[in-house]
Amino acid sequence: MPEAPLTRAEAADTPNLDAFFRPTHDEYVRTRYIGVLLNHAMVNLRYAVWDEYKASAEPAFKKKHGRAAKTGKEIHHALADNTFYRTYSSFRYNAQEMGPQSVQAPVERVIPQLNAAVARVPDNDHVGGTLRLNRDIEYPHYLTSMDAHLTPGGYWSEHAGEGDISQALMLQGRRIAGPVVNSSRDFGSVGAAVGTWLARKYPDFKPRRILDLATQEGKQLYAYRDIFPGIELHGLDIAAPSLRYGHAMAAYKGVPIHFSQQNAESTDYPDGHFDLIVSSFFLHEISVPATKRVIAECYRLLAPGGILAHMELPPSKSCEPLLDFSFNWDARYNNEPNYAHYRAQDPTGLCTAAGFDRKKCFELEVPVPATFKPENYEKFLKGEMASPPHGRGGWFIFGGRK
Numbered sequence: 001m002p003e004a005p006l007t008r009a010e011a012a013d014t015p016n017l018d019a020f021f022r023p024t025h026d027e028y029v030r031t032r033y034i035g036v037l038l039n040h041a042m043v044n045l046r047y048a049v050w051d052e053y054k055a056s057a058e059p060a061f062k063k064k065h066g067r068a069a070k071t072g073k074e075i076h077h078a079l080a081d082n083t084f085y086r087t088y089s090s091f092r093y094n095a096q097e098m099g100p101q102s103v104q105a106p107v108e109r110v111i112p113q114l115n116a117a118v119a120r121v122p123d124n125d126h127v128g129g130t131l132r133l134n135r136d137i138e139y140p141h142y143l144t145s146m147d148a149h150l151t152p153g154g155y156w157s158e159h160a161g162e163g164d165i166s167q168a169l170m171l172q173g174r175r176i177a178g179p180v181v182n183s184s185r186d187f188g189s190v191g192a193a194v195g196t197w198l199a200r201k202y203p204d205f206k207p208r209r210i211l212d213l214a215t216q217e218g219k220q221l222y223a224y225r226d227i228f229p230g231i232e233l234h235g236l237d238i239a240a241p242s243l244r245y246g247h248a249m250a251a252y253k254g255v256p257i258h259f260s261q262q263n264a265e266s267t268d269y270p271d272g273h274f275d276l277i278v279s280s281f282f283l284h285e286i287s288v289p290a291t292k293r294v295i296a297e298c299y300r301l302l303a304p305g306g307i308l309a310h311m312e313l314p315p316s317k318s319c320e321p322l323l324d325f326s327f328n329w330d331a332r333y334n335n336e337p338n339y340a341h342y343r344a345q346d347p348t349g350l351c352t353a354a355g356f357d358r359k360k361c362f363e364l365e366v367p368v369p370a371t372f373k374p375e376n377y378e379k380f381l382k383g384e385m386a387s388p389p390h391g392r393g394g395w396f397i398f399g400g401r402k
């Protein structure tokens with residue numbers, strides 16, 4: 001028999017779910033080690049692969065074609081049989097695959113207590129946050145056909161039956177033990193980067209209600225509350241485990257967030273319900289037709305004057321071939337098949353096809369404020385200084401104003 005939901009008074013003592021992740025010394029060290037390994041593969045060894053290409057494969061390519069490679073795809077084919085590249089790919093693949101495995105044991109040990117704790121948090125929590133789940137939701141083929149980025153069970157699996165949130169702790173555990181790439185708790189400070197830029201770029205913009213699509217456990221939403229005081233926070237995701245986790249953690253932190261389990265391609269919110277719609281690390285996960293439906297839905301959901309801002313990988317068209325090649329590695333080897341298809345799109349074209357006016361669209365890299373000096377931010381806004389690049393102190397964003 002499940003325990004009764006917490007009363008409002010008891011809910012004030014909502015447990016910190018992150019504290020359920022209690023790895024042993026050896027488990028903790030293993031997770032950290034794998035995080036360092038993955039970071040090494042993704043950052044340092046990337047440049048070693050570039051050097052290898054320039055030293056060996058590029059001269060052969062130029063000799064054969066009479067020109068340099070123009071695309072990342074050409075570079076991939078030129079390197080496909082290169083031993084260094086193959087070793088790199090094997091190293092990185094294994095580092096990626098070992099990540100979830102390294103947190104599995106400490107998560108499995110606490111599943112009963114974890115699920116019992118979260119089941120007692122009422123859907124209408126004591127701080128005004130809400131959780132709306134849809135047990136009949138259909139998970140699209142692009143999510144169920146494989147384990148995204150080699151994480152067994154993807155985002156949505158409920159291994160221990162209905163209500164199981166262990167998959168959310170699996171995803172969170174790696175962040176807690178860190179370092180994984182973009183390891184900060186709010187995953188690269190995307191909310192701070194996007195919100196700060198919006199507030200500085202559009203001083204007249206005073207959003208009252210924000211929707212974060214594919215919010216997972218809502219970690220990016222907290223920054224918008226700091227930047228736009230009083231804003232009503234809504235987070236939508238298709239996967240129940242992280243929403244339950246996010247709802248309980250928001251209650252624990254005393255922050256009212258409205259979480260809803262829906263497919264972002266078609267939602268039940270009324271027309272014009274939001275002033276600001278954002279997403280991060282989302283569109284590369286879904287098919288291109290689904291992306292088009294999501295952006296059309298965003299247009300419908302925005303109030304006049306509202307702003308859409310998706311943070312995503314930079315498109316192929318704006319990357320040097322070597323960078324393009326590196327970004328698309330995941331499409332081939334990391335169970336992220338939509339990466340390359342998504343990156344082949346024109347972001348502004350996606351927005352105008354959904355109804356946005358081209359003159360009110362944007363696509364650019366914006367700095368993470370915490371690591372970019374305020375005086376430099378002024379220069380950046382005046383166009384006198386570039387943002388740090390995507391994933392290196394800045395993030396690529398695109399969108400438009402309705």
Ligand SMILES: C[S@@+](CC[C@H](N)C(=O)[O-])C[C@H]1O[C@@H](n2cnc3c(N)ncnc32)[C@H](O)[C@@H]1O
Pocket residue numbers: 140143155156187190213214215216220236237238239242262263264265279280281282285286
């Ligand atoms: C990489 S996570 C993004 C997490 C978060 N936005 C962040 O900034 O870290 C991708 C999320 O997309 C969600 N997702 C995938 N397809 C979806 C869809 N069609 N509708 C809503 N959410 C979806 C997954 O459940 C997962 O939580």
